[in-house]
Amino acid sequence: MISLHLTRWLLGYARFSVVGGSHERFLNNCARSGIYLWDITGGKDGGACVAVQSYRALRPCARRANAKLKVRERHGFPFATKGIRKRRGILAGAVLFMVIVQLLSLHVWSIEVAGNSSIPTEQIEAELVRLGVTPGTLKSKVQPQMLQQKLMLEFPQIGWLSVNTRGCSAQVQLQEKVDRPLIVGSQGETVCNIKAARTGQIVSMNVFTGTAQVSKGDAVVEGQLLISCVVEDKLGYMSLRHAAGKIIAETSRSLTTEVDLKRAEVNPTGKTLTRRCLYLFGARVPLTFAGKPEGEYRAEGVHTDLKLMNAVLPLGFYEEKWTEEKSRQITLTKDQAIAEAKRLMEQKKKEELKDAKILSVSEDTQFTDSRLIYAIKVKCEENIAQESEILIK
Structure with missing residues (x-):
């Protein structure tokens, strides 16, 4: 029923009245001529509805019935657009609009990446650009299977990935791999010895599992066996275990760092330039007509995508800020070089001796024509127990 009303409205129809003559004869003439009428009413102003294209055929039927x-x-589309049809510009614009919409719907205008946590979105988008998927790419050229394979090869930390085109958007859904937790089995499942990670003299020993091969006060070298995985029970039977223990030894460590006495120092001058542009359907429309500045500048850019109902629109803004910098050659004094070397050495000590107890430190400073070599020898106490797994077939 709805389709019938819609068809009548699209084709257009008119409601008319029969004036004078014989109404019954008029209706009979219409039936003989095959003219379809509906909503027929009687009375003095009786009439009916007829399709626009059939209205002219009613006149002979009315004349034979002596009626007018x-x-x-x-009603209908032809009458609703009667005024618009006279304005060809509006019709041409409507047709052009429909053509443009149809052409735009064949392209990908936005790229959405979801499910990533450790992998930056910018890296995935950059890889998609390298593979040829950018705003404005034809959807027919997007090959999901190929993209899935190449993205997973490029990012091994991805466990699952899918690429789909929905509307004018390319959606990349992924799930990163979860590192398998370290499963510590019962004794005997993993067999390993404890060896010395460094050369030193043992200060204290705590053997949790296994058979100790050294004693407190012994000097050991790197790689020496400290705790054996072979354990003998009270009955004299041997078994292999997962050796474990904490061996604290006094060790000596040497750390070295170097500082260049001559270097280039870059400082901002305070002069900045901001450039903005609009990205519309993959096209870049400049909003600031300033050109790229000449000289030494540092550029920082921010791209902002516009969203509607959590959907990325093919519209975005890009703003880049250029900061002028001046570089000059400077020469560090001995005191400045030593202070810089000590600062770097403190960072190195935190990284390499973070679990060690420092007992004493001796320094050695050497200057060349262009460099400072700063070295220290550290005596410390640290845990030198290192697991060495034994593979048994």
């Missing part, structure tokens, strides 16, 4: 026809109402 009078149009009361006009």
Whole structure:
């Protein structure tokens, strides 16, 4: 029923009245001529509805019935657009708009990446650009299977990935791999010895599992066996275990760092330039007509995508800030070089001796024509127990 009303409205129809003559004869003439009427009413102003294209055929039927026809109402698309049809510019614009929309719907205008946590979105988008998927790419050229394979090869930390085109958007859904937790089994499942990670003299020993091969006060070298995985029970039977223990030894460590006495120092001058542009359907529209500045500048850019109902629109803004910098050659004094070397050495000590107890430190400073070599010898106490797994077939 709805389709019938919609068809009548699209084709257009008119409601008319039959004035004078014989109404019954008029209706009979219409039936003989095959003219379809609906909503027929009787009475003095009786009439009916008829399709626009059939209205002219009613006149001979009315003349044979000595009646006249009078149009009361006009309905449908042809009458609703009667005024617009006279304005060809509006019709041409409507047709052009439909063509443009159809052409735009064949392209990908936004790229959405979801599910990533450790992998930056910018890296995935850059890889998609390298593979040829950018705003404005034809959807027919997007090959999901190929993209899935190449993205997973490029990012091994991805466990699952899918690429789909929905509307004018390319959606990349992924799930990163979860590192398998270290499963510590019962004794005997993993067999390993404890060896010395460094050369030193043992200060204290705590053997949790296994058979100790050294004693407190012994001097050991790197790689020497400290705790054996072979354990003998009270009955004299041997078994292999997962050796474990804490061996604290006094060790000596040497750390070295170097500082260049001559270097280039870069400082901002305070002069900045901001450039903005609009990205619309993959095209870049400049909003600031300043050109790229000449000289030494440091550029920082921020791209902002516009969203509607969590959907990325093919519209975005890009703003880049250029900061002028001046570089000059400077020469560090001995005191400045030593202070810089000590600062770097403190960072190195935190990284390499973070679990060690420092007992004493001796320094050695050597200057060349262009460099400072700063070295220290550290005596410390640290845990030198290192697991060495034994593979048994």
